[in-house]
Amino acid sequence: GAGVSQSPRYKVAKRGQDVALRCDPISGHVSLFWYQQALGQGPEFLTYFQNEAQLDKSGLPSDRFFAERPEGSVSTLKIQRTQQEDSAVYLCASSLEVLSTDTQYFGPGTRLTVL
Amino acid sequence: GENVEQHPSTLSVQEGDSAVIKCTYSDSASNYFPWYKQELGKRPQLIIDIRSNVGEKKDQRIAVTLNKTAKHFSLHITETQPEDSAVYFCAASTGTASKLTFGTGTRLQVTL
Numbered sequence: 001g002a003g004v005s006q007s008p009r010y011k012v013a014k015r016g017q018d019v020a021l022r023c024d025p026i027s028g029h030v031s032l033f034w035y036q037q038a039l040g041q042g043p044e045f046l047t048y049f050q051n052e053a054q055l056d057k058s059g060l061p062s063d064r065f066f067a068e069r070p071e072g073s074v075s076t077l078k079i080q081r082t083q084q085e086d087s088a089v090y091l092c093a094s095s096l097e098v099l100s101t102d103t104q105y106f107g108p109g110t111r112l113t114v115l
Numbered sequence: 116g117e118n119v120e121q122h123p124s125t126l127s128v129q130e131g132d133s134a135v136i137k138c139t140y141s142d143s144a145s146n147y148f149p150w151y152k153q154e155l156g157k158r159p160q161l162i163i164d165i166r167s168n169v170g171e172k173k174d175q176r177i178a179v180t181l182n183k184t185a186k187h188f189s190l191h192i193t194e195t196q197p198e199d200s201a202v203y204f205c206a207a208s209t210g211t212a213s214k215l216t217f218g219t220g221t222r223l224q225v226t227l
Contacts, residue, residue, distance in 0.1 A: 004158075033214060042121075042204050042217030043159065056214065091158070100208040101147040101166050104215060106158045 002026070004107035006092050012113045013082045021077045021110045025094030032075050033104060034067055035091040043091050049075060050098055082114045117142040119207050121218025128195050129226055136221045138205035139187040147208040148181060148188045149215070154201045162203075163190070195225045 005024045013019050025032050031050055035043035036059075046065070048056040051072035060067070064083075069075040079086055089109040095102035118141040128134050140148075146167040151159035165172045165179045165188065172179050176195075181188040192199055202222050206215040 031213060035215075040220075042206075042220050043215070045214040045216070048214055059214070095213075098213065100213045102213075103149070103161055103164065106151075106160070108158045 004092055004094055004105050006090075006107040006110050008110060009108060010111050010113075012115065014115055015083060016081050018078065018080045019082055019112065021079075021090050021112070023075045023077070023092030023094075023107060025073065025075070025092070026096075026105055027073075029094035029096050029105075030072075031095040031098055031102065031104075032069055033093045033095075034075070034077050035093065036061075037089040037091055037109070039088075046077070046090075079112075082112075084114050087112055087114045117145060117207055117209055117216040119205060119216050119218045121205050121221060123221060124219065125222045125224070127224045127226060130195060130197060132195055134190075134192045134195055134199070134223055134225075136190045136203055136205070136223075137187060138189070138207075138218050139185075140207040140216075141186065142207070142209050143183075143186065145207040145209045148179070149206050149208075150179060150190050151204045151206065151217075152201045153204065153220075159204060192223075195223075197225050197227065199223060200225045 034046040037043045045059040049069040064080045066078045091109045092107040093104040121138045149164035153159045178191040202220045205218040
């Protein structure tokens with residue numbers, strides 16, 4: 001079946017612009033995660049959804065970052081008033097259930113470049 | 116919160132040799148330890164994982180060992196091949212949190 005997909009794959013924004021990044025998880029997966037991966041680093045947790053409920057947003061770096069999953073499937077990560085330090089790859093992952101031992105399947109990521 | 120350290124940051128081996136990557140974690144409640152392989156510009160892909168009730172797991176040329184007392188786990192790749200060249204990340208997940216905390220990655224280069 002289809003894996004996790006993300007769009008767009010690449011996004012260039014001018015500083016101060018708002019951006020929206022989309023994630024389509026594997027169908028039926030309850031848990032959805034967003035991670036930020038800076039160049040040469042490991043992914044860092046941003047936020048977690050269980051169905052439509054955002055249960056953990058402790059990793060969001062500022063109130064400019066907002067995520068939603070209104071119907072418990074597709075998720076959108078929105079960044080307002082982008083800054084150069086927001087440049088990174090944004091990865092989405094999904095897992096079947098809610099256990100910490102569930103495998104997380106990653107999407108290809110969206111590479112955001114803020115000029 | 117959880118902290119994961121990974122060593123070495125780069126590793127170069129000759130084709131056919133073995134490669135070992137080591138990680139330590141800080142939270143004794145962590146119970147799931149996956150390893151991901153990431154090729155340049157691609158998504159992280161799970162290659163093997165281990166849960167805290169198991170000390171070792173093997174899948175063909177890849178094995179992972181876990182020492183819960185010492186809070187460290189290792190990835191072993193035998194008979195390395197050029198297609199094993201990539202960045203490898205270890206991670207840990209804690210029972211109540213589900214989120215993964217990743218190490219900083221190891222760039223493995225397999226030379227002919």
